[in-house]
Amino acid sequence: MITHSSGSLVGLIAQADFELGVMPYPGKEEGTYASVPGGGNFYIMKGAPQEQQDAAWKFVEFISGPEYVADYSINTGYIANRASAYDTEAMLAYVAEVPQALDTRDALQYAGAELAIQNLGQVRGIFHDYLQRAINGEMTAADAMAAAQVEADAALVDFCP
Amino acid sequence: MQASRKSFKTLPYILIFPTAAFVALFTAWPVLLSIYQSFFRQRMNIAKFREPAFIGWGNYVDLFTDPYFIDVIKNTLAYILGTVPISIILGFLFALLVNRKVRGIGFFRLAFFHPMVLPMVSAATIWLFLFTPDYGLFNAALRFLGYSGPENWTGNPSLALLSVVIVAVWKNSGYYMVFYLAGLQNLPNDVYEAAALDGANGWQTLWRITFPLLRRTTLFITIIAFIDSFRTVDHIFVLTSGGPSRSSTVLLFELWLERFEYQDIGISAAITVIFVIVLLAFTVTNFITSDRKEA
Amino acid sequence: MDSIGIRKTLKKFGSWITNLLATFLALLWSVPVIWAIIASLRPANDPMSRGDVWFSNIITFENYTRAWSLAPFGQYYINTIVVVLMILVVQLITIVLAGFAFANYEFFGKGWIFFFVLLQMMIPTSALLAPNFSTIRVLGLFDTRLAIAIPYFGSAFGTFLMRQAFMSVPRDLVDAGIIDGCSWWQLILNVYLPPSIPSLIAFGLSSATWHWNEFLWPLIITNSDKSRTLTAGLVRFTQLGEIGAQWSLLTAATLMVAAPLFITFLIFQRRFIQSFVHSGLK
Secondary structure (H helix, E strand, O other), X not given: OOOOOHHHHHHHHHHOOOOOOOOOEEOOOOOOEEEOOOOOOOOOOOOOOHHHHHHHHHHHHHHOOHHHHHHHHHHHOOOOOOHHHHHOHHHHHHHHXXXXXXXXXXXXXXXXXXXXXXXXXXXHHHHHHHHHHHHOOOOOHHHHXXXXXXXXXXXXXXXXX | OOOOOHHHOOHHHXXXXXXXXXXXXXXXXXXXXXXXXXXXXXXXXXXXXXXXXXOOOHHHHHHHOOHHHHHHHHHHHHHHHHHHHHHXXXXXXXXXXXXXXXXXXHHHHHHHHHHHHOOHHHHHHHHHHHOOOOOOHHHHHHHHOOOOOOOOOOOOOOOHHHHHHHHHHHHHHHHHHHHHHHHXXXXXXXXXXXXXXXXXXXXXXXXXXXXXXXXXXXXXXXXXXXHHHHHOOHHHHHXXXXXXXXXXXXXXXXXXXXXXXXXXXXXXXXXXXHHHHHHHHHHHHHHHHHHHHHO | OOHHHHHHHHHHHHHHHHHHHHHHHHHHHHHHHHHHHHHHOOOOOOOOEOOXXXXXXXXXXXXXXXXXXXXXXXXHHHHHHHHXXXXXXXXXXXXXXXXXXXXXXXXXXXXXXXXXXXXXXXXXHXXXXXXXXXXXXXXXXXXXXXXXXXXXXXXXXXXXXXXXXXXXXXXXXXXXXHHOOOOHHHHHHHHHOHHHHHHHHHHHHHHHHHHHHOOHHXXXXXXXXXXXXXXXXXXXXXXXXXXXXXXXXXXXXHHHHHHHHHHHHHHOHHHHHHHHHHHOOO
């Protein structure tokens, strides 16, 4: 069992000489699931010249079109970020062969928000530290997260008005 | 003995100017800037701290009262104590083994020295595999020797620092071997002839004659090794990212974290100053001893 | 057997043990790179498992082509070569000029200026990452190859080396050159440089090696593939979560980064090793 990005799906299936299954993370309560999708974003700057904004929007439309998104998802394994991508012919044909692709998409229903916060570098570093301590058995999960919260609060105190 | 050339008065200055200018801009100025910035609180990712605010010794106080930073100092010391003595001893051993007129000795020299030519990031990537639990070759070899302990070298907080030490030792020992080799080949023969006549055996010759004669080389290498252990963290980026739970974060890695992850100008300037002071202390020692060498 | 015979036997036994130890250590030291080469030739769809980490049943170069297509290694190669050459060319000029000035002339403040230049040998760029980053930003050079190269254009080590080499040129030769009416640059070209070529080569190899392999400064001062070097590119590549533990792919990429310098080293071993001894003065 491994935890991995959906973007590894294609590579993993190619290498595995056994049947590969996909499931979301187990959730906090027994019988529940969780998942945290990540991914890059597109930003169009308010202050940019209008032609630039128009061109940027044109690009965004292109790159998030269902055909393109489906193609990208099929070739990498990443979840298609558009529901209609799963209705395209290419995708329908693909998931008939690779049902795991649908499993990765279905994990989205349990999705929580990505950690997006000021001072992300430091806060994320704190949580990583304590996650590692919990996983390595240096602290219990509860203690680790409590300690992490204390440090994260300190790291964020300067952002409060 | 050099005649002075008063007629070319400005020429030497012009010739040196490019070099001096670059040194001024990228060595001298940065030190001054860091000293200055270390007395201010400034963080680029916190709006109200974007403008520097004078806090005197505040950054230094924060650093030395922060248990994390004390851990970083401890890790750095442990890292140095791990890499420097072992790689020097191995360098000496390799030099002894390679200092023979045997056919094919070049292969041995190549085997010990070649890691120095690799980029540290390449070396570390290879060692990432070697350290892999279960099928990694390092663990396979250990199991062959009867080891049955933990195998997750880069993911275990008590082993992570050791893993980066191992990589550094593998990479650097060949480098120090070359210095010892040069030293060994410059040793005077008459001392050995006298010793052989007196009936000294191999071990005695080694410890009573060879090693003391190489004292200067050893001191020289120790200082180089010391400085190098401060300034190479490439393998930490690849193998452990300073973790797990910060157990392999050394001074330079912490500096990178503070400046480029936490955007803390003041603290990173203070760490820079500390770094420079430590380095200056050791390079000055280097210069004094090598000056004596030339005398 | 008499005592000389025993001694001879012991000596033979001793040298047999030495050979064994040397061979064992040499093989041990070579395993990482040897494994990497073998692993890079292993097909990607034959993953490793305990005991099965060497040759597969076929040899393939597909990992190299795949790595090449997954990250812009071509661009990284160009960037690295450009940076290393840029540094080398500018350094050769600055160190020859400065070394000549220190070796050939007496002038006011000579000792102080020399000490000032040597500061660079005492404080490596690694320590000065943070302030140099600010300087580069102020100069508007962020994310350029010039930015990677520029802190090294002046070289204290090179200046030291050249001064040393020039100072060991016999004074009669220099005087003869002056009597012949040589200008300063003719002195450099005709009198000082020719016997100093070995030092130049040693420095060049040392500089090229160091800057080809450098990682941290290029990492922080670049932000896009247009200026990224091989080492920074490699780490980005290997950290990609999507690559995972595809060792054949990773070793191919790693070796691609190390290969040019490494192969050059294999050809010019003696020169390389000599230049590293010289550079120990650093």
